[in-house]
Amino acid sequence: MTQHQRLLIIDFGSQVTQLIARRLRELNVYCEIHPFNAVDDAFLKDFAPQAVILSGGPASVTQPDSPRAPQGLFGMGVPVFGICYGQQVMMEQLGGRVESGHHAEYGRAFIAPAEGHRGDGIFAGLFDTGREEVWMSHGDRVTQLAPGFEVIGTSPNAPFAMIADEARRFFAVQFHPEVHHTPNGRTMLENFVRMAGFTGDWTMASYRQEAIRKIREQVGDKRVICGLSGGVDSSVAAVLIHEAIGDQLTCVFVDHGLLRLNEAEEVVTMFRDNYNIPLIHADEADLFIGALEGVSDPEVKRKTIGKLFIDVFQKYASGIEGAEYLAQGTLYPDVIESVSFSGGPSVTIKSHHNVGGLPEKMGLKLVEPLRELFKDEVRALGRELGLPEKFIGRHPFPGPGLAIRCPGEITRDKLDILRKADAVFIDQIRKHGLYDEIWQAFVAILPVRTVGVMGDGRTYDYACALRAVTSVDGMTADYYPFSHQFLGETATRIINEVKGINRCTYDITSKPPGTIEWE
Numbered sequence: 001m002t003q004h005q006r007l008l009i010i011d012f013g014s015q016v017t018q019l020i021a022r023r024l025r026e027l028n029v030y031c032e033i034h035p036f037n038a039v040d041d042a043f044l045k046d047f048a049p050q051a052v053i054l055s056g057g058p059a060s061v062t063q064p065d066s067p068r069a070p071q072g073l074f075g076m077g078v079p080v081f082g083i084c085y086g087q088q089v090m091m092e093q094l095g096g097r098v099e100s101g102h103h104a105e106y107g108r109a110f111i112a113p114a115e116g117h118r119g120d121g122i123f124a125g126l127f128d129t130g131r132e133e134v135w136m137s138h139g140d141r142v143t144q145l146a147p148g149f150e151v152i153g154t155s156p157n158a159p160f161a162m163i164a165d166e167a168r169r170f171f172a173v174q175f176h177p178e179v180h181h182t183p184n185g186r187t188m189l190e191n192f193v194r195m196a197g198f199t200g201d202w203t204m205a206s207y208r209q210e211a212i213r214k215i216r217e218q219v220g221d222k223r224v225i226c227g228l229s230g231g232v233d234s235s236v237a238a239v240l241i242h243e244a245i246g247d248q249l250t251c252v253f254v255d256h257g258l259l260r261l262n263e264a265e266e267v268v269t270m271f272r273d274n275y276n277i278p279l280i281h282a283d284e285a286d287l288f289i290g291a292l293e294g295v296s297d298p299e300v301k302r303k304t305i306g307k308l309f310i311d312v313f314q315k316y317a318s319g320i321e322g323a324e325y326l327a328q329g330t331l332y333p334d335v336i337e338s339v340s341f342s343g344g345p346s347v348t349i350k351s352h353h354n355v356g357g358l359p360e361k362m363g364l365k366l367v368e369p370l371r372e373l374f375k376d377e378v379r380a381l382g383r384e385l386g387l388p389e390k391f392i393g394r395h396p397f398p399g400p401g402l403a404i405r406c407p408g409e410i411t412r413d414k415l416d417i418l419r420k421a422d423a424v425f426i427d428q429i430r431k432h433g434l435y436d437e438i439w440q441a442f443v444a445i446l447p448v449r450t451v452g453v454m455g456d457g458r459t460y461d462y463a464c465a466l467r468a469v470t471s472v473d474g475m476t477a478d479y480y481p482f483s484h485q486f487l488g489e490t491a492t493r494i495i496n497e498v499k500g501i502n503r504c505t506y507d508i509t510s511k512p513p514g515t516i517e518w519e
C-alpha cells in the first residue's frame with residue numbers, strides 16, 4: 001500500500017463518485033474509492049484513512065436494506081464528509097432524520113448562509129456574494145439534524161444543505177461539491193483535506209520513486225514484456241519500467257494493419273531514437289486482416305482482435321527466456337469500473353479491447369504500474385519521466401485501431417482510403433492549432449457510396465464522417481464546435497486529396513447518447 005497520507009472514499013453508487021477522487025488528486029491528496037459493501041471495520045483499520053468521504057448514491061436511506069457506512073467509522077476519530085446520499089446516511093446513522101417526499105432538487109440551486117454563519121471552517125471562502133451556487137440532485141432530504149450538528153447553509157428545498165459538527169469534525173452537504181457546476185466545490189474539498197491534516201504529499205515525483213521500487217521488488221531478476229502501442233499509457237508504463245529494471249524489459253509493438261498513416265514507423269523510430277529499450281516490431285497485418293475478412297459485426301471484430309493480440313504476445317513471450325511478466329498500461333478508471341457498486345447487472349456497450357484475460361492463458365503475471373492513476377496523472381508522470389511532449393499530448397487511439405472506424409466489412413482498400421482521410425483531418429486540426437483543445441479526433445469511413453460530380457465526371461465513392469470530441473476522461477464527451485469555415489476547408493481537402501471519398505459529414509453526436517468510436 002502507498003506510504004502517502006490516505007483518504008478513503010466510500011462509494012454508494014453515485015454517477016459522479018470518480019469526480020471526488022479526481023478533485024482530491026488535483027489537490028495532491030492520495031485517495032481510493034471502495035464500494036460501501038467492501039468496507040467494514042476490519043478494512044477501515046487496515047486502510048487507516050486520515051479522512052473519509054461518503055459519496056452520493058441512487059438509494060434512499062428511508063428504504064429497508066439501503067446501504068450504510070460501517071458504524072465503526074464514526075468512532076475512529078477521523079474527519080468525515082458526507083455528500084448527498086452520504087449526508088443522508090450520516091444523519092440516519094448518527095441519530096437525525098431523513099424523509100422522502102416532494103422536495104426534489106435537480107440542477108442548479110443557491111444556498112443561503114444560516115443565521116450567524118458567513119462560512120468558516122470547511123465552508124470558509126464561501127458566500128462572498130451572499131449566496132452560494134451549487135449543483136443538486138436529490139429526492140430525499142434531511143429533516144432533523146443528528147445531535148452535535150448545526151446548520152451552516154440552507155437551500156429552498158434542503159433546510160440542512162450544509163451542516164457541521166465541528167467538535168467531531170463531521171461535515172455534510174446535500175449538494176455535489178465534486179462537479180464543475182458547483183463553482184466553489186473545490187474550495188470546500190480543499191478546506192476539508194487541509195483541516196484533516198493532508199499536506200499534499202501526492203506528487204508525481206514521489207510516485208515515480210515509489211513505483212520504481214515496487215516494480216523492482218515485484219519482478220526481481222525475471223523478464224517483462226510490455227505491449228507498446230505508442231499511446232500515452234503504454235509509453236509511460238514502458239519508460240517507467242525501463243527505468244526500474246533496464247534491459248530485463250522487452251517491448252512488443254504489434255502492427256495489426258489497423259494503424260494510422262505512418263504510425264508504425266513513427267512509434268518505432270521514436271522509441272529507438274529516444275530510448276535504449278529492446279523493441280520488437282511485430283508485423284502481423286496479414287494475420288489480423290486475414291482473420292477480419294468478411295466480418296462486419298462490431299463485437300465479433302473486437303473479440304477477434306482481442307484474441308489475436310493474446311496470441312501474438314504469447315508467441316513473442318515464449319521466445320524470451322525467463323519472461324514471466326506482462327506489463328500493461330491499466331489506469332485507475334479501468335480498475336474502478338470493474339469493482340464499483342452498481343444497482344444491477346450493467347450492460348456491455350462494447351467489449352473494449354482488454355488484455356485482462358491474458359495472464360491465465362499465458363501464465364504471465366501482470367505488472368501494472370499505472371493502476372492508481374488517472375489519464376491526466378499519467379501525462380504528468382510522463383512529463384516527470386521526460387517523455388517528448390509529442391507523445392504525452394497524443395490523442396488516445398483504441399487497441400482495435402481503424403477496424404472500429406470502418407463500419408461494415410473491412411478491406412485493405414478501405415483502410416488505405418481511411419488512413420489518408422484521417423491524416424488530412426489531423427493535419428488540418430494541427431494547422432489550425434486545435435490539436436490540444438480536442439480530446440480525440442478521427443475519421444470514420446462509412447459503408448455507403450454516394451454519387452458525386454468531379455471535373456464534369458460522375459463519381460461513385462465512399463462517404464466519410466469526421467469526429468472530434470472534447471472530454472475529460474472519455475466517459476462523457478461533446479462534439480467539438482469547429483467553425484463552418486474549418487469544416488468546409490477540411491471537406492474540400494479530403495475530397496480533393498483522397499481518392500475514393502466524394503462526400504464528407506461531421507458527426508455532432510455527444511456521448512451519451514452516442515459513443516466516441518462508431519463501433
Ligand SMILES: Nc1ncnc2c1ncn2[C@@H]1O[C@H](COP(=O)(O)OP(=O)(O)OP(=O)(O)O)[C@@H](O)[C@H]1O
Binds near residue numbers: 226232355398399
Ligand atoms: N498495437 C499495439 N501493440 C501492442 N500493444 C498494444 C497495441 N495497442 C494496444 N496495446 C496494449 O493495450 C493497452 C491498452 O490500450 P490503450 O489504447 O487503452 O492504451 P494506450 O494505447 O497505451 O494509450 P492511449 O489510451 O492513449 O491510446 C496498451 O497499454 C498496450 O499495452
Ligand SMILES: O=c1[nH]c(=O)c2[nH+]cn([C@@H]3O[C@H](COP(=O)(O)O)[C@@H](O)[C@H]3O)c2[nH]1
Binds near residue numbers: 515
Ligand atoms: O484501448 C482501447 N480498446 C478498445 O477496444 C476501445 N474502444 C474504445 N476505446 C477508446 O475509449 C474511449 C471511449 O470510447 P467509446 O466512447 O467509443 O466507448 C475512446 O477514447 C476510444 O478510442 C478503446 N480503447
Ligand SMILES: NC(=O)CC[C@H](N)C(=O)O
Binds near residue numbers: 059083085137
Ligand atoms: N445524488 C444523491 O446522492 C441522491 C441521494 C438520494 N438517492 C436522494 O434522492 O436524495
Ligand SMILES: [Mg+2]
Binds near residue numbers: 229231396397398399
Ligand atoms: Mg491506444
